[in-house]
Amino acid sequence: MTPPVDKDIETKIERLRTELDTLRDEVYGRLRGATLSDWVTSPESPGIVINEERAKATPCKCFTYKGKDYCYSPGIIGMLEAGQVPTYCPTKVYEVRPGIKQRFEEFAEAAEVAHKKIEEIPKGERLVPWLTAMGKELRAKGIEV
Numbered sequence: 001m002t003p004p005v006d007k008d009i010e011t012k013i014e015r016l017r018t019e020l021d022t023l024r025d026e027v028y029g030r031l032r033g034a035t036l037s038d039w040v041t042s043p044e045s046p047g048i049v050i051n052e053e054r055a056k057a058t059p060c061k062c063f064t065y066k067g068k069d070y071c072y073s074p075g076i077i078g079m080l081e082a083g084q085v086p087t088y089c090p091t092k093v094y095e096v097r098p099g100i101k102q103r104f105e106e107f108a109e110a111a112e113v114a115h116k117k118i119e120e121i122p123k124g125e126r127l128v129p130w131l132t133a134m135g136k137e138l139r140a141k142g143i144e145v
Contacts, residue, residue: 047084051075060089063101065108110137 049055055075062071071080073088080088114133118126138144 047072047076047078047080047088049076049084049088055088056090059091059093060085062089062092062094063104064094065101065105070104106138106141106143110134110141110143113137 052075055073058074060071060073060080062069064070069085069092071085071089071092072078073080076084076088111134114130114137117133118129121129
């Protein structure tokens with residue numbers, strides 16, 4: 001015998017699905033033309049603001065990689081672009097969380113190597129070769145994705 005279905009929960013789930021679909025469409029629209037490697041390694045890739053009040057009220061957590069600051073904030077998905085930092089980082093906390101920094105560095109290094117391997121491929125045809133090269137580079141570092 002199956003338990004009765006809670007209509008309130010079903011309604012909430014459907015509302016969340018709709019909100020997620022809307023957010024996904026908005027993100028894809030804003031990032032049209034950005035490459036995945038740009039998203040992974042660039043401080044110019046915008047973070048996606050999902051809770052503006054929280055993002056503005058909480059300190060950013062930052063680390064430095066190759067002389068550039070990379071920051072993230074509660075309320076924002078992804079690293080903040082340079083233009084977002086003044087608005088969403090009332091204070092910066094430079095924390096050394098070795099796991100996060102190491103993973104970022106490994107992905108950034110793999111993205112750089114993979115990008116060099118696909119430079120000769122025409123734009124618009126690079127995604128699959130880049131992902132393949134990225135996967136090989138990550139596996140070489142012992143990271144399975």
